[in-house]
Amino acid sequence: MPLIVIAEDEFLIADVLAMMLEDAGYEVESAPHGRAALALVQEKRPALVITDFMMPLMTGLELAQAIRGDAAIAHIPIILVSGAQGSIGRAHPDAFNAVLDKPYDEKKLIATVAALL
Template identity: 55%
Template sequence: MTTILVVDDEYLIADILGYALEDEGYMVVKASNGRKGLEVLDRERPCLVITDFMMPLMDGLEFARAVHARQQPAMLPIILMSGAQGSVGRESPDLFAAVFDKPFDIVDVIAKVKELIGPAI
């Protein structure tokens, strides 16, 4: 099954993304901050990551840099979701495959996920 990691300290947003992606047939795993996200990444081996920017312990930019510094998931697409820091993500196209501003349109997010990794199998 195609797995997606959602990293967001706002549980409501993580749940909304999770339910919508699960309805499309993806398996979703969640983490509440970047450090926990790295642990889940090692354990679950997702095909794509959706991360928030502003989180405790490790923000989305630090998380994306840590992911890309690892040899195995260097090609892992990362989508950034941000309420205030979307411009930072847009200035780092080498780190983020897409950037969505909060509030986001879930239909657009799902379309981008399918574009990046294909439909769920």
């Protein structure tokens, strides 16, 4: 079962997203901000990362750039899920493999995850 790391500072959103992914057959680990997510990615080497944009300590863009800058983990696909900052994510196609706007459709999210894996 592929591991997905979620970087999301809003607990309820992270919890709902984790339940959706677990119901679809994925293993999930969550982090409350980008720095914690980066540490999880470096330690666990997940199959995929899903990140919010606005988070304390490290934004989703900073997280994606840190992952892309580390040769050992640069290959890991990253999905940005964001409310108002989706356009910023789309302006950085080198950082994100996909950008989904909140509120996102569950089926579209799961299909995007499956396509990237």
